[in-house]
Amino acid sequence: MEMETKYNHKSVEEGKYESWVYSGYFECGHTNAKPFTIVIPPPNVTGKLHLGHAWDTTLQDIMIRYKRMKGFDTLWLPGMDHAGIATQAKVDKKLQESGIDPRSMKREEWLKVAWDWKKEYAENIRSQWAKLGLSLDYRKERFTLDEGLSKAVRKVFVDLYNEGLIYRGTRMINWDPVAKTALSNEEVIYKDIEGSFYHIKYPIVGTEEYLEVATTRPETMFGDNAVAVNPEDKRYQKWIGKNVILPIVNREIPIIADPHADPEKGTGAVKITVNHDPNDYEVGKRHNLEGITCINLDGTMNEVALHYEGMDRFECREKLVEELKEKGYLLSIQNITHNVGHSERTGVPVEPMVSKQWFVKMRPLADKVLGNQKDKKNKVHFLPSRFEKIMNHWMEITYDWCISRQLWWGHQIPAWYKDDEIYVGMEAPKEEGWVQDEDVLDTWFSSALWPFSTLGWPDKTKDFEKYYPTSVLVTGYDIIPFWVNRMTFQGLHFTGQRPFEYCYIHGLIRDKLGRKMSKSLGNGVDPMDVIEEYGADSLRYYLATSTAGGTDLRYEEEKVRSTWNFINKIWNASRFVLLNLEDYQEEMNLKDTDKWILTRYEKTVKDVTKYMDKYEFQNVGSILYKFIWEDFCDEYIEMAKFSLNDSTTKQVLLKVLKGILQMLHPFMPFVTDEIYSRLPNSKENIMVSVYPIYEKSYVFESEEEKVTDSIQFISTFRNVKAEHHIGKDYSVVFQNKEDYSFISKRLKLEGHIVDACEKSIYYPVTYKNYSLYLYDEKEESKEDEEKKQKEIESLKSSIQKRETLLSNENFCKKAPEKLVEEEKKKLELEKKKLAELER
């Protein structure tokens, strides 16, 4: 079938993915070669993939496709994450919208709904992966709640518990009052918000005086245990040990001395609410204060808050301030901007709460990572390397990880209770009367095991033996604390090895103005829409080559369009080659121009391979773009038009085109497959063809230079001709006996060449050994003379600069000889040109 005259991404991409999957090309285990493994960062089963996913997965697909063509046994393992809080929130919302109160359901009933949800969204995600062309081995697909992965989770929990690295305890934790669950520190996002600083009068018992206490959270005063002042603070020293009366509540609490009170902040006297503030909790421990809880788990006030019982915490704040004002306790209100922790998932301000939860003791695990990172051979290598610091810093300051979540969607904690006894084990105890912990584990607890749990661990499977540790992990820098760090310590602890050799970090996708893409701004771009308009190949190439590693990417549709143009260029160049391929023969009799393109091609193969091995796709992109568009299309194809009957030309065209397609294939799998399949003798599919290998026997330095010089001369000629607006009436006189046949053909000089010309207006065109005079047939203008003078001036100054440089002894002594020689040559050339101009 003939190729269409324009690249049509829809018809090219149609049906290809299905045939790839069917053919089994994506499956690992075809060879005994060295394995190359990537586990996909499992997307959450909460929605559609966004551009960030498209970027992240494209990078991985490029690595996998490259390594596959390089002969590795590649495994790219797909999977998805149950995403505890996020999914539960979505399922709940859906139920509520249909008039059902999710919490009135039985756990089992609710889970059934959640699994249906999961199924639907997993299908959707798979179809998006297909659109992107990802070469995933679906036989190995995993889900974080799979039986196998659950087993790994239980094993890790039980082992850590037995080693004393998991414990249950009452601590102050971050509480999400909407999701009604505990959170880890990483799930709390601090945001600057406008707030008020309320100055409240706390009367001192037995006096007429009072302490002025400033707080941003007056509603917590029902739980106040004390007022703290700094022991060094002269203003308050006399009151230490006395009591104050809590307004409204009318409860006496002591004035204590504690360094936590900062004399510079607020009034220097700070109310201590042991159960509702992390710092106060520490103060409480130091002073043996019994905490008083005044807020319920759903964010409403409890009975301690007297007549505010049942009221939402923020409404209570408002009403309470009014009451304080009425009763004369409110001294002033100051407007301030302060940082308040919000739940990453529900977005509401978190409530510090004292609660019994499960924790992972982090110190020993983190130390193991820090130790391993000192081992250059076995550490996780970050790309770019600076991101290692982020992980190491986290390991240094990390503290115990709260892993229990009061949710239904997740791995239920493998702990059973009977009276005061606790049993932790892989399975429920056999005796009667044991009740399993209702809570589930933090989603990241199972994600942390992903690189090995997906390969069958803790069983000693063949996959685990062969494909672990994985080769590269690809993710955004925002996920380092949540995931990369935790995979690293769990991997080291349980497998004794790093979970991945390299950790390739990319940035975030932003909109054209540099803003994060978000639902609230409405600036999100659906990758499926982009694929519809420009094709997956355009999107992939754009995403992979537009930015250097680790930096953010501003999405620009114009650039995707420009990539489409590039593919259209490749399409048409291929069309040209294929249209001229009849009578194709297997003999090679290389001309200079063939040697020129082959030399450049080999250099391209060498450089591209170098950068592919370093995963520097931006560099690969620019090298390929330049080679394909400029060298292959603009020059070689144009040259080839003069020798299309030559079998060698055809063969060179084919050889270079084939290599181009192969090097582009990891970036644009669909269109390269389409064109490659049309090439003669392409028996195998491009994705399992052998990646081009640098061949020195096709490098011809002197011929390359010779042809490059003529190309430079051609370009100089066109430049002069265009600069002086010379139309079709002109004559040329060659100044020496070089071979101009090739140049004449490219410039279509035939009919313009004369032996000599009488006209006085002429322009010298000189490049290296080539030199001719260009005569314009129209009259000389003043403008032309000015231009000529300008050129003379700039030549003179350039000559001067070079002479100064060359007369510098240090330069001649210290600079590389080659550079000095080149400078000398250039100087001579310029002098020659100047002489021509001034003749």
Added chain:
RNA sequence: GGGCGUUUAGCUCAGUUGGUUAGAGCAUCUGCCUUACAAGCAGAGGGUCUGCGGUUCGAGUCCGUAAACGCCCACCA
């Protein structure tokens, strides 16, 4: 407060270990329908590489310093 990143053409970005006249896409200007491609071809204009100081024969690149913007961590009564 600690750390990191960015700052290069009108816009978005490259620029490998210091070495010709700092590159690309888009945009702009000029001339071309030259049959692979007008979503193209051939040319052109546009940058004191954020400022200052230093090392060097030579600095966008290395060192120091200042600024602007952004991010992370910690603190945040």
